[in-house]
Amino acid sequence: LLSYRHAYHAGNFADVLKHIVAVDILEYLCKKQKAFSYIDTHAGAGLYHLRSEHGQKLEEYRNGIAKLTLTDWPELKSYLSIVRQSNSNDELTFYPGSPLIAKHFLRPQDKAWLYELHPSDFTSLSSHTADTHGRMTCFKEDGFKGLLAQLPPLSRRAFVLIDPPYEIKHDYEKVFDTLNKAYQKFSTGCYALWYPVVQRSTIDRLENQFRNSKIRDIQRFELGLSGDSEARGMSASGVIVINPSWGLYNRMSTLLPKLCQTLAGDNGHFRCDILVDE
Numbered sequence: 224l225l226s227y228r229h230a231y232h233a234g235n236f237a238d239v240l241k242h243i244v245a246v247d248i249l250e251y252l253c254k255k256q257k258a259f260s261y262i263d264t265h266a267g268a269g270l271y272h273l274r275s276e277h278g279q280k281l282e283e284y285r286n287g288i289a290k291l292t293l294t295d296w297p298e299l300k301s302y303l304s305i306v307r308q309s310n311s312n313d314e315l316t317f318y319p320g321s322p323l324i325a326k327h328f329l330r331p332q333d334k335a336w337l338y339e340l341h342p343s344d345f346t347s348l349s350s351h352t353a354d355t356h357g358r359m360t361c362f363k364e365d366g367f368k369g370l371l372a373q374l375p376p377l378s379r380r381a382f383v384l385i386d387p388p389y390e391i392k393h394d395y396e397k398v399f400d401t402l403n404k405a406y407q408k409f410s411t412g413c414y415a416l417w418y419p420v421v422q423r424s425t426i427d428r429l430e431n432q433f434r435n436s437k438i439r440d441i442q443r444f445e446l447g448l449s450g451d452s453e454a455r456g457m458s459a460s461g462v463i464v465i466n467p468s469w470g471l472y473n474r475m476s477t478l479l480p481k482l483c484q485t486l487a488g489d490n491g492h493f494r495c496d497i498l499v500d501e
C-alpha cells in the first residue's frame with residue numbers, strides 16, 4: 224500500500240498540534256538528567272521541503288506553521304525555534320518532522336528508535352539522523368511491531384509517538400490494540416497517539432475503547448478547521464496522550480482557543496478533555 228506521503232501535509236494544522244504536544248513532552252523529559260528513550264512508530268522522512276513539488280501542491284503549511292510567528296506566540300518559543308533552525312534564513316522553506324524535533328532534545332545519554340516503511344522516506348530519515356552517533360536508530364520495519372519489541376526500555380523513561388497514516392481502516396483498531404499491549408509492558412511511559420477526524424463515529428469508538436480500558440491518566444487535545452461533516456477528507460485532528468507531561472492540560476487549555484482562532488477562525492472547534500483520570 225504505502226501511498227500516503229507526508230510531504231503533502233507537512234506543517235499543516237494537524238502537524239502543528241501534534242508537534243506542539245511532542246515538544247511539551249520532550250521538554251518535560253529533559254528536566255531530569257536521567258536518560259529517556261524516544262520511539263517514533265511512524266517516523267516519516269524527517270525533514271520536508273515545503274516548496275518542493277509535494278509541499279507546493281496543496282500548500283497545507285500555509286494554514287498551519289506559516290501562520291505562527293514568534294512575536295505573536297512567545298509561548299511556542301521552543302517549537303518555533305526548532306522550525307526556525309531547520310531553515311537557513313527567515314524564510315520558511317523546510318519543516319522538521321517528529322524525528323528531527325526529537326533530535327533537537329536528545330542528550331548524549333538519550334536514545335531514539337525510529338520506524339518508517341516507505342523506501343524513499345526511510346532513505347531521507349536515515350540521512351537526516353546519520354549525525355547522531357548512534358543515538359537515533361532507524362528501522363525499515365513495521366512500527367507497531369517494533370514498538371512492542373522495544374518495551375520496556377532500559378531507561379525506564381520514554382516518549383512514544385504513534386502517528387500512522389490511517390490508510391487502512393484497520394489502523395484505528397490497531398492503534399488501540401498496540402497501545403493497550405504497550406501499556407501492559409510499560410505502564411509508566413508517556414504515549415501520544417495522533418488521529419484524524421474523517422468520520423466522527425470512528426473516533427467516538429476509539430475514544431470509548433480508551434475510556435473502557437485499564438489505562439489511566441489519559442488526556443485528549445483536538446483542533447478542527449470546520450465542524451464534523453460527511454464530506455470527504457479530514458476536518459479535524461487530535462492527539463490522545465497517556466501519562467502526559469505535568470501541566471500539559473493547563474497549557475493546552477490556554478493555547479487551543481488561541482490556536483483555533485488563528486488557524487480556523489470562527490468555523491473552528493477544539494477539544495481539551497481528560498478522558499481517564501490519573
Ligand SMILES: C[S@@+](CC[C@H](N)C(=O)[O-])C[C@H]1O[C@@H](n2cnc3c(N)ncnc32)[C@H](O)[C@@H]1O
Binds near residue numbers: 339
Ligand atoms: C503521518 S506520517 C509520519 C509523520 C511523522 N511522525 C511526523 O510527525 O513528522 C506516517 C508515516 O508512516 C509510514 N508508515 C506507514 N505504515 C507504517 C508502518 N506500519 N510502520 C512504520 N511506518 C509506516 C508512512 O510511510 C508515513 O511516512
